[in-house]
Amino acid sequence: MVAHVATIDTRTQLLDAAEHLFAERGYRGTSVRAITDRAGANLAAVAYHFGSKAELLAAVARRVIEPINAAQAAGLDRLLARTADPAVADLVAAFVGPLFDEMPAGAESGARTSRLIVTILSDPAEETRAWTGPAEDTVRDRFVAAFRHALPDLPAEELWFRLRGILAVTAVDRVNLYNQRPSTSGSGEAARDWAITFLAAAMSAPPTGT
Amino acid sequence: MVAHVATIDTRTQLLDAAEHLFAERGYRGTSVRAITDRAGANLAAVAYHFGSKAELLAAVARRVIEPINAAQAAGLDRLLARTADPAVADLVAAFVGPLFDEMPAGAESGARTSRLIVTILSDPAEETRAWTGPAEDTVRDRFVAAFRHALPDLPAEELWFRLRGILAVTAVDRVNLYNQRPSTSGSGEAARDWAITFLAAAMSAPPTGT
């Protein structure tokens, strides 16, 4: 029970290895053997510590998403403490920023985080669903309400479309469409700012006319 | 050599089945046996007609993408014939429209098309890369040039970011982030119009300041 180790926990090393490999090759594309090799652990360690590969994925997802949700909630709190009517651009920044910035322990860069999320979520395997908890839903619903308040003329369906657009753009560096390199160059900070510019304008567009 | 069949070509049925299943379950998630079962063909038919599963994927991708590229090119031609300085919104519509509208023979709806494309492109398997041809590159480069002309103040890197944003949003109904249903409801026409509104505003945003 007590931490009686000089080296890092096998469990943690499995989480780190799995996070890296899932982000890079997807859930189906990553074998348990690849994970345990990278972690320097035995093949059976995944079953022992997590029960199954699917449960390891759930543990990885939870570890990645938790700090993002906390940061999003904190950002929204900060915004609402300042004014009851936040601007659309500020809401976008509060929602998108953590997706670029947050960096779970053991990972190397924030960009990898969103890549992992989309890799997980765009995987059609059943195991990669059903991981969101009440915390995620709460944060999302609060943002929905805030956007609805800031954009009273936008029909609910179109608002949902736009919210999914936000997530899609945030994950843009994962989907290297048209054989583009994932991220053109340099800092992820620039990408975050570009995304906020891009999405704030998109969210502020007037509703699509009939 | 000659078409001497009353029923549909086995080859075509394999393409139809593969297109459906790749879109639904991804490349890795679809077995050759599932494809041949759905096509009513023998397991060995894929190897006989296409050589391998990967080459079948390439054939599916080509068949899906070709009409889209043709429609994009035609739309851009139409636009440039009317004016030498097309509006950003018109460029967006010409680029995005075909991704929603085009429907390859045998498929059931246009929405599936973009779903397939993203499923293919977001798959980290090596087989799902390297399928774009010179036609795709030509169309893309023409749109890049047109956007660059319409947005002369936008730095090249940020333009590339935004172009990838267009593709990401177009594919938004594939990635059901946050356990959202793929497409909220009803017509894909509404989604196309919403996307054009959303993306035209996003593309027209001023460059991100330093």
Place this chain on the structure above:
DNA sequence: GCCTCTTTCAAACGCTCGTTTTAATCAAAC
């Protein structure tokens, strides 16, 4: 009727996968 070329078929091959099993190892408790 026979020949030739294309297409279909059932069966098997070799491989990798996630998981399970059983034994060995280890640090602390007593």
Place this chain on the structure above:
DNA sequence: GTTTGATTAAAACGAGCGTTTGAAAGAGGC
């Protein structure tokens, strides 16, 4: 020093995978 409980280790299991094989079936040319 022995016992205990948690962890690691090596090996094997059965299932599913993409692909290959070699023979059967089919269709037109002569």
